[in-house]
Amino acid sequence: MKILKYIIFIYLLVSVNYLSAQEENLQNKITKNLRCLICQGQSVYDSDSEFANSLKIIVKQKLSEGKSEKQIYNFLEDKYGKWILYDPEFSKNTYFLWILPIFLFVIGGVLILKLFIIKKN
Amino acid sequence: MKNKIFPTFLVFFFLSIFFIFFKGLQNSNIYIPNTNLEKNIPSFIAKLFDSDDNISSEEIFKENKFYLMNIWASWCVPCREEHSFLMNLSNEKNIEIIGFNYKDNNAKAKSFLSELDNPYNLIISDKDGTLSIEWGAYGVPESFLIYNNKIIKKIIGPIDKDLFFEIKELIQ
Numbered sequence: 001m002k003i004l005k006y007i008i009f010i011y012l013l014v015s016v017n018y019l020s021a022q023e024e025n026l027q028n029k030i031t032k033n034l035r036c037l038i039c040q041g042q043s044v045y046d047s048d049s050e051f052a053n054s055l056k057i058i059v060k061q062k063l064s065e066g067k068s069e070k071q072i073y074n075f076l077e078d079k080y081g082k083w084i085l086y087d088p089e090f091s092k093n094t095y096f097l098w099i100l101p102i103f104l105f106v107i108g109g110v111l112i113l114k115l116f117i118i119k120k121n
Numbered sequence: 122m123k124n125k126i127f128p129t130f131l132v133f134f135f136l137s138i139f140f141i142f143f144k145g146l147q148n149s150n151i152y153i154p155n156t157n158l159e160k161n162i163p164s165f166i167a168k169l170f171d172s173d174d175n176i177s178s179e180e181i182f183k184e185n186k187f188y189l190m191n192i193w194a195s196w197c198v199p200c201r202e203e204h205s206f207l208m209n210l211s212n213e214k215n216i217e218i219i220g221f222n223y224k225d226n227n228a229k230a231k232s233f234l235s236e237l238d239n240p241y242n243l244i245i246s247d248k249d250g251t252l253s254i255e256w257g258a259y260g261v262p263e264s265f266l267i268y269n270n271k272i273i274k275k276i277i278g279p280i281d282k283d284l285f286f287e288i289k290e291l292i293q
Contacts, residue, residue: 037259038259038260049260050223050224050250050260051250051259051260053250054224054249054250054251054253054254055254057249057250057251058251058254061251079254079255079256079257080257107131107134114127
């Protein structure tokens with residue numbers, strides 16, 4: 001019986017550790033996708049500025065309140081605008097940004113097809 | 122004729138891309154946030170600076186007058202520069218100045234105020250900076266002009282002479 005108690009205790013300990021590690025991973029993932037607005041070219045995760053440190057606390061708080069990743073992004077976008085997100089969403093302002101690489105890729109493909117494959121035949 | 126369409130298109134395409142990027146070179150790469158947004162103020166509960174009591178945002182911004190919410194800290198050098206303008210504004214009748222003491226040591230903040238005088242009607246303490254994030258602030262110093270529970274002007278950085286006169290004109 002005593003052994004069973006120990007096993008349950010160890011199991012709980014391990015699972016709690018696992019849960020908090022998961023939350024920390026999510027926190028790191030979110031702060032890596034946030035731009036530190038007062039730094040040059042750094043994410044909130046990388047920066048140690050006052051602004052970034054406060055944002056880290058906010059993200060941690062929101063996660064422990066049970067907010068999802070998307071809700072946190074929406075909250076910060078409402079406060080600071082789209083610029084705070086490194087990964088911009090697809091909208092009428094950003095469609096050119098998203099479509100251009102695909103467009104270039106297709107042009108490249110057509111070029112290769114035209115120059116090498118069709119010529120050979 | 123048919124063979125010439127594709128190279129012409131290609132040249133035109135890369136020229137237009139070159140033009141877009143060349144134009145982009147002249148733009149400033151420093152992000153300038155929109156400072157003239159009419160946004161509702163966030164609701165919050167915060168700790169008062171000189172006591173352990175809490176106060177809610179509804180209690181602070183309840184009257185029908187202008188409020189200047191100023192984020193400051195004793196360790197912030199530009200805050201010293203704008204202090205004389207805040208002192209001047211505190212003499213105006215239809216504006217109340219609310220101080221947000223940002224990530225500061227209480228004793229040092231108090232000696233800052235006794236050295237330069239206190240322009241604030243009320244001071245709230247923001248020990249970990251999270252309250253300022255709720256306001257969408259970037260750091261110290263920063264000021265928000267509020268009327269009817271709406272932010273009508275956001276000032277990032279210290280208040281200077283021009284901004285001082287602008288605020289004075291707005292609150293008339």
